[in-house]
Amino acid sequence: KISEQHDKVFATGCLPIDPDGPKGPRANAAFVVLARNKELDGVIQSLKSIERHFNRWWHYPYVFLNDGDFDDDFIDTVKNYTSAPVEFGKIDSSMWGFPDWVDHDVAKEGIRKQGDAAIMYGGMESYHHMCRFYSGFFYKHPLLLKYEWYWRLEPEINDPFMKMIEANKTYGFTIAVKELRETVPNIFRYASAYKRKNKLPSKGLWEMFIERPEGGPPPQEEKKQEPLPEEILQTDPANNNLEDIDPESMEGESYNMCHFWSNFEIARLDWFRSKEYEDFFNMMDRSGGFWMERWGDAPIHSLAAGALLAPSDIHYFRDFGYRHTTIQHCPANAPARQLTRIPYLEKTTEDEKKRIEEDEYWATPDAVKENGVGCRCR
Ligand code: GDP
Numbered sequence: 538k539i540s541e542q543h544d545k546v547f548a549t550g551c552l553p554i555d556p557d558g559p560k561g562p563r564a565n566a567a568f569v570v571l572a573r574n575k576e577l578d579g580v581i582q583s584l585k586s587i588e589r590h591f592n593r594w595w596h597y598p599y600v601f602l603n604d605g606d607f608d609d610d611f612i613d614t615v616k617n618y619t620s621a622p623v624e625f626g627k628i629d630s631s632m633w634g635f636p637d638w639v640d641h642d643v644a645k646e647g648i649r650k651q652g653d654a655a656i657m658y659g660g661m662e663s664y665h666h667m668c669r670f671y672s673g674f675f676y677k678h679p680l681l682l683k684y685e686w687y688w689r690l691e692p693e694i695n696d697p698f699m700k701m702i703e704a705n706k707t708y709g710f711t712i713a714v715k716e717l718r719e720t721v722p723n724i725f726r727y728a729s730a731y732k733r734k735n736k737l738p739s740k741g742l743w744e745m746f747i748e749r750p751e752g753g754p755p756p757q758e759e760k761k762q763e764p765l766p767e768e769i770l771q772t773d774p775a776n777n778n779l780e781d782i783d784p785e786s787m788e789g790e791s792y793n794m795c796h797f798w799s800n801f802e803i804a805r806l807d808w809f810r811s812k813e814y815e816d817f818f819n820m821m822d823r824s825g826g827f828w829m830e831r832w833g834d835a836p837i838h839s840l841a842a843g844a845l846l847a848p849s850d851i852h853y854f855r856d857f858g859y860r861h862t863t864i865q866h867c868p869a870n871a872p873a874r875q876l877t878r879i880p881y882l883e884k885t886t887e888d889e890k891k892r893i894e895e896d897e898y899w900a901t902p903d904a905v906k907e908n909g910v911g912c913r914c915r
Pocket residue numbers: 570571572573576602603604605663664667690691692
């Protein structure tokens with residue numbers, strides 16, 4: 538039934554990769570890379586990533602294009618990083634630069650004005666030529682005529698694992714949303730108890746997950762919550778960590794239901810294997826919440842991160858488009874992206890710029906409470 542309704546990959550799961558390469562039909566396709574000699578390092582970075590994750594099995598050819606001549610160093614180095622066929626082509630003046638029918642002085646003056654107006658890339662003549670080439674010519678380039686499909690690559694695309702390692706991150710997400718309250722009515726009492734029992738100082742991320750009524754006592758509804766049945770807490774008295782904890786006292790904090798949506802998740806396994814996480818899981822597990830309530834792994838991961846990690850340990854993959862069931866993250870709509878657009882409008886404050894650079898914008902509790910991070914495309 539499933540196979541009738543779904544694409545093969547959904548019916549059969551991930552297909553194992555045959556070390557000799559995929560046996561199925563292949564597209565008449567190539568990678569297209571427009572680049573300059575000076576971008577060699579970025580090109581190699583992109584090439585390594587695409588080879589390692591895809592093309593070392595597929596061996597789709599590459600076509601490198603340049604408005605100048607690629608030098609021998611560029612050509613030899615690129616060939617070293619792939620066993621796929623590679624071609625290097627020059628873009629001639631029929632496809633690059635000002636055409637005859639435009640007054641070059643007028644065009645240059647137009648570009649100069651955009652530069653003066655601080656329009657992003659506006660004052661850069663080569664960028665205008667690049668955009669025009671990719672708009673109206675690349676598909677007519679002699680080296681591409683034999684292909685039916687192309688996959689455009691650029692220098693400096695990144696491997697998310699290496700990005701996480703380089704930036705010393707522990708946990709990465711692309712969407713954070715609010716949990717359905719009825720699935721986790723008591724989860725926060727235990728997470729909060731864990732944090733206090735182990736006297737964990739907040740490293741800042743905790744703030745993302747809590748609400749605190751200004752000065753006042755916890756909201757009434759939090760107080761009214763029924764404690765989990767005693768039998769559950771005593772299934773294993775030797776390990777019953779809750780003995781000394783007053784579950785009603787959460788220092789006035791309550792859970793705002795925010796959590797990283799864990800169906801997309803890139804994280805260090807050694808964090809989950811750490812003693813701290815193990816203790817956290819065991820305590821949550823002993824409470825019976827996985828049966829007596831319907832705790833999801835997403836709020837569990839998130840509250841553990843809140844208790845154990847700092848905002849700087851987290852990476853928001855704001856530039857990854859991702860969709861699963863009804864919720865999607867469209868990079869163009871993410872709050873942080875909207876913020877990064879502001880520079881084009883020249884309104885960004887120095888403080889905002891710094892936060893964007895430091896990748897902290899997502900973690901401001903106000904932004905998360907207002908929008909969630911990751912939202913429906915509007
Ligand atoms: P951005 O992604 O909009 O910031 O623009 P990029 O600077 O990355 O340029 C887009 C693509 O065009 C990249 O693959 C660049 O290597 C390439 N590119 C941009 N300008 C030129 C140019 O003047 N000559 C050549 N050969 N490639 C260029």
